[in-house]
Amino acid sequence: MSAAERFDLYLEHLSEGLGHADRHAGLRGYCTGLMLPLSRKSVEPMAARVDPMHASARHQALHHFVAKAQWSDTQMLRRVCQWVMPKMDFSQGGWWIIDDTGFPKKGRHSVGVTRQYCGMLGKQDNCQVAVSISLASNQGSLPVAWQLYLPEDWAADRERRAKAGVPEEVHFATKTLIALQQLRTLLDEGAPRHCVLADAGYGVDNAFRQALSDMGLLYAVGVTSAVVVWPPGIQPLPPKRYSGMGRPAVVPRRTTTLQPMSVKALAMSLPPEAFQTITWREGTNTPLRERFAAVRVRHAGGNVGKARLRPEQWLLIEWPASDAEPSKYFLSTLPQDTPINELVSVAHQRWRIERDYQDLKRDFGLGHYEGRGWRGFHHHAALSIAAYGFLMAERLVADKPAGGKKNFIERKVPALPEDYIPRGSPARAAPRGNVDHDAAPSAELPTDRSSRAVPLLRQVKHKASLVTQ
Incomplete structure (x- = not known):
């Protein structure tokens, strides 16, 4: 079966969740446009390339499909997951990776835009921010939940x-509450209970970590240096005896000599022999290795206030030999007998979601949507992930690098006529009052992507619930 035939089957699978048959053409056109090597993957340039002889009509049809049509972006993501995840190998474990990503945006009318931290820019600026969860294995990862963060204003x-x-x-x-609700929904639909990974923006929240434990999920999350713990070997005094009045005390007693300490202070107090150099994976040019120490601690509060006595968990400390102090800290509820090299490997699996965002923005137009509405924002993201998911599935089952297959759709698209004038050019101007524009880097598809050959599993049609294994 050719890649084009598999693409047809994939679109047929996704189309079953659209509701109306007249939306199938929109799905095909939009996904095709997102997979083409265009520098800008908003509706207009995609329509001009997919159907150059009827660009105006195709532009209107694609705009209606993404911005107005009432199909479920959540169900779309579930169907993408159903197609891709059976091709992934979870025999060595899997992870839920929580993160958020920003999209610089001008003005104030695009949904969710406000001045806030934008990771893409590395500073506070006008942007939209979306929270997502990716399901990952050693072979790769795929976003399976996506929601715009709506600021208070x-x-x-x-x-x-x-x-x-x-x-x-x-x-x-809050972003942590959005992520927790996404996880609960996935688990309610039958998703596996993999270990949860998140950066310090989520991990520093004690209520977030406790909620993961309450859901029966292990975690390995980043924390800041100010998080307070009871160090190894220190057993805090029990709470004060209940007097019969008011609420019973739950906070462990502290004395002048019995005090918890910040994870930074604890790391600085460890002897040099507590650290060892560990390699966790092969990087682009060299193996990734650093110095680590792992100790068993009890959480003793947060950045503020105090907390009741918590069970022991791992504190993983990363301290580059060239730095004056540790660079990263992780808290993890992985089992007590987990080797330190496994702790390090799991804690550093978060790089996968960063790669997801990089590929989705660079190659699949994730940040190129120019509309202002809630529905269009989520529809466009779901379709970008759908296009990404197909090529990811191709890499998982291919016997050769996927770079040779990325252009199979492009070859089916007719070349632009020499006298064609695209919409919006000076010779054919149109008003742009209802869209926002922002500069985007080139989205040329790379040709040197690596692939790993795995057996092609038989595709089974499911209802739109999460089936991953």
Whole structure:
């Protein structure tokens, strides 16, 4: 079976969740456009390349499909997951990776735009931020949940909500709460209970970590140097005896000589022999290795206040030999007998979601949507992930590098006529009052992607629930 035939089967599988048959052409056109080597993957340039002889009509059809049509982006992601995940090998374990990503945006009318930290820029600026969860194995990872973070000023502004089409049931929620709800939904649909990975923006929240434990999930999450723990071998005094009045005390007692300490202070107090150099994976040019120490601690609070006595867990410390102090800290509930090299390997699997975002933005137009509405934002992201998911599945089952297959759709698209004038050119100007534009880097598809050959599993059609193994 050729790649084009597999692409047809893939689109047929995704189309079953669209509701109406007249949306199938929109799905094919949009995914095809996202997979072409265009520098800009918004609706207009994709329509001009996919159907150059009827660019105006195709532009209107694709815009309606992504911005107006009432199909579920959540169900789309589930169907992508159903296609890709059976081709991944989870025999050596899997991970849920939580993160968020930003999209620089001008103005104030695009849904969710406000001045906030944008990881893409590395600073505070006008942007949109979305929270996602990827399901990962040693072979790769794929986003399976995606939701825009709606800042408080947006959540409280009825007029802007109405113009952007924000659903009534969407209220303000922190990024950690969004991620936890995404996880609960996935687990309710039958998803496996893999270990959860997240950076310090999530891991520093004690309530977030406790919620993961309450869901029966192990975790390995980053924390800041200010997090307070009871060091190894220190057993805090039990809470004060209940007097019969008020609430029983739950906070362990502290004395002048019995105090918890920050993870930074604990790391600085460890002897040099507590650290060992560990290699966790092969990098682009050289193996990735660093000095680490792992000790058993009990969480003793957060950045502020105190907390009840918690079970022991791992504190993993990363301290480059050339630095004056440790660079990273992780708390993990992996079993007590977990070797330190496994702790290091698991904690550093987060790089996969960074690669997801890089590929999705560079190659599949994730940040190129120019509309302002809630529905279009989520539809565009789901379709970008769908295009990404197909090529990921191709890499998983290919016997040769996927770079040779990335252009199979492009070859089916007719070349542009010499006298063709694209919409929006000076000779054919159109108003742009309802879209936002932002510069984007070139999205040329790389040709040197590596692949790993695995057996092609028989594809079984499912209802739109999460089936991964």
